[in-house]
Amino acid sequence: MRIGIVIIRAANMDATWTTIDLACAALRRGHQVRFIERTDFEIDRSAHLVARAHLFEPPDPGPDAMIASLCDRTAPRRSIDLQKLDLLLLRVAPLDPAVIHFATLARDRGVPVTNDPEGIVRVSNKAWLAAQPGIPTPPTLVTRSAGTAGIFHSQSQFGVIVKPARGSGGRAVTLVPRHAQAELVRAFEAAKATGDGYVVLQAYLPDAEKGEKRLVWLDGEIIGGYLRRRAPGEFRHNLKRGGTAAPALITDEERNLALQLSPLLVEAGIRIAGLDVIGGRITEVNALNPGGTFHSDRVSGSRLAERIVERLESTVGVRDLAEIDTWAHPAP
Numbered sequence: 001m002r003i004g005i006v007i008i009r010a011a012n013m014d015a016t017w018t019t020i021d022l023a024c025a026a027l028r029r030g031h032q033v034r035f036i037e038r039t040d041f042e043i044d045r046s047a048h049l050v051a052r053a054h055l056f057e058p059p060d061p062g063p064d065a066m067i068a069s070l071c072d073r074t075a076p077r078r079s080i081d082l083q084k085l086d087l088l089l090l091r092v093a094p095l096d097p098a099v100i101h102f103a104t105l106a107r108d109r110g111v112p113v114t115n116d117p118e119g120i121v122r123v124s125n126k127a128w129l130a131a132q133p134g135i136p137t138p139p140t141l142v143t144r145s146a147g148t149a150g151i152f153h154s155q156s157q158f159g160v161i162v163k164p165a166r167g168s169g170g171r172a173v174t175l176v177p178r179h180a181q182a183e184l185v186r187a188f189e190a191a192k193a194t195g196d197g198y199v200v201l202q203a204y205l206p207d208a209e210k211g212e213k214r215l216v217w218l219d220g221e222i223i224g225g226y227l228r229r230r231a232p233g234e235f236r237h238n239l240k241r242g243g244t245a246a247p248a249l250i251t252d253e254e255r256n257l258a259l260q261l262s263p264l265l266v267e268a269g270i271r272i273a274g275l276d277v278i279g280g281r282i283t284e285v286n287a288l289n290p291g292g293t294f295h296s297d298r299v300s301g302s303r304l305a306e307r308i309v310e311r312l313e314s315t316v317g318v319r320d321l322a323e324i325d326t327w328a329h330p331a332p
Contacts, residue, residue, distance in 0.1 A: 001031045001086040001313065006099055008038055008092050010054060010070040015063035016239075018291040018305070019091040025305035027060040029313070034080055035070065038092060041102040042079075049082045049105055082106045087316050088113045091289040093168045095124055112316045115287050116269025123268050123287040126165045126200045135260055136281045139203040146188050149201055153184050158204040161235075162187040166195035168288060175204060175235040207279030212237040213248050215275040216292040216304055218311060220262040222255055222275075224296040224304045237276075245295035253280050261285070272308060 003026050005019060013020060023033045034053035041051045054075040056066065069075040082088065082102075088111050092099050103117040115123075122128055130140040141152040142165055153160050153176060162184070163173040172194040174187035191199045208230075215225035231242030239245065254277055261282065265273055274290030276283045293304040 001026070001316065002034070002084065003031050004034045004036050004051070004053065004080070004082065004085045004088045006036045006038065006088065006090050006092055006103065008094075008096070010035060010037055010073070013067055013070060015067050016294045018293045019289065020063045020066060021293045021297070021305040022089070022091075022308060023056065024060045024063055024066065025309045027056060027058045029306075029309055030058050031309075032057060034085075035075075038096050038099045041082075041098070049102065049109060050079050051082055051102075053078060053080050083109050083111060085111050087111075087312060090115060090117065090120065093289045095121070095166065095288060114271045114312065114316075115273075116271075119269035120287055123265065123270055123273075123285055124166065125196070125198075126163070126284065127198060129282065129285050130200065132261070132264055135264075136257060137202075138205055138278075138281050138283060141201045142198055143201075144192065144198055146185065149188050149199065150181065150184065152201050153178070153181075156201075156203045158206055160184075161202045161204055162191050163200050163202075164191045164195035165198035165200050167191075168286075170236045170238040170241050173236060202283065205278045205281065205283075208235070208237075210279075211246070212283070213250075213254065213277045214292045214295075215250065215254060215258065215277060216290070216296060217258055217262070217265070217273045217275050218308055219271055219315075220258075220266060222250055222258045223307055224300065224302045225250055225292060226296045226299050239295070245299050247299045257282055 033056040036051045100117045107113040127142045159177040211227045211229045227246040227248035228237035274286035
């Protein structure tokens with residue numbers, strides 16, 4: 001397959017990212033990989049959808065060598081015709097409206113896009129999960145009203161987590177204890193100033209003390225995962241915030257959670273997602289650039305990236321197009 005992978009910026013990546021894990025797995029299986037940064041899409045004078053891309057050919061150079069060539073910009077760089085891709089894989093966070101627009105154009109011209117760009121817009125807003133009746137989640141409020149937030153906070157026995165409705169990486173996320181009204185006001189305003197202005201409040205779950213599971217969901221099933229333990233003095237479990245990865249037993253209860261959520265994700269065009277679970281409740285659905293393969297593999301010996309690429313191979317047909325070497329030209 002000819003796989004285009006859309007990223008925010010090559011120099012920001014590191015060898016622990018699922019994006020790199022997937023790219024290396026694709027190369028090991030004989031596929032071509034093209035990394036496209038978010039600013040490198042173009043419409044040419046013939047109305048073709050093109051992009052400048054960093055080119056990688058089999059064999060797999062290994063994650064460290066791949067990162068070095070991306071960061072140093074020593075990988076071959078060419079302009080490619082996006083309509084000749086067999087798959088466009090979106091790995092961008094935070095959400096970039098321009099990327100979504102160009103990915104939608106590619107999809108509408110027959111290029112398979114994972115995850116579906118319109119589905120990403122829907123699911124990546126935390127209001128989406130809160131609006132699904134019957135899905136086990138913490139008690140949740142989505143609002144722009146500080147007054148409504150105050151009432152919800154006063155009714156939450158263990159305090160609340162405050163976060164922007166659209167955001168990632170733990171930015172502008174605050175734990176507000178019960179009765180800390182002034183702290184709630186500050187947290188609410190910080191979250192409101194981030195993303196689209198809507199704020200999510202979730203009742204704090206005491207089971208968070210034990211950690212948070214990141215479950216890797218693919219086409220309707222959980223294929224693996226790991227436990228994220230937060231750093232001392234930190235309430236967020238994000239690895240970027242000092243959290244650590246540990247093995248996790250995936251329970252029948254958690255698999256049933258995925259069964260309940262799967263039809264909704266599939267209907268939205270989501271194929272790969274990361275489900276964050278605390279105490280048997282889904283706290284977030286990550287469809288923008290879900291992670292988890294590197295750390296799951298490291299702590300459990302699984303081969304999640306390989307399994308994802310294998311599944312994509314079986315469901316995305318190689319398109320009957322011109323010779324491969326006609327789809328790339330030197331980039332200006």
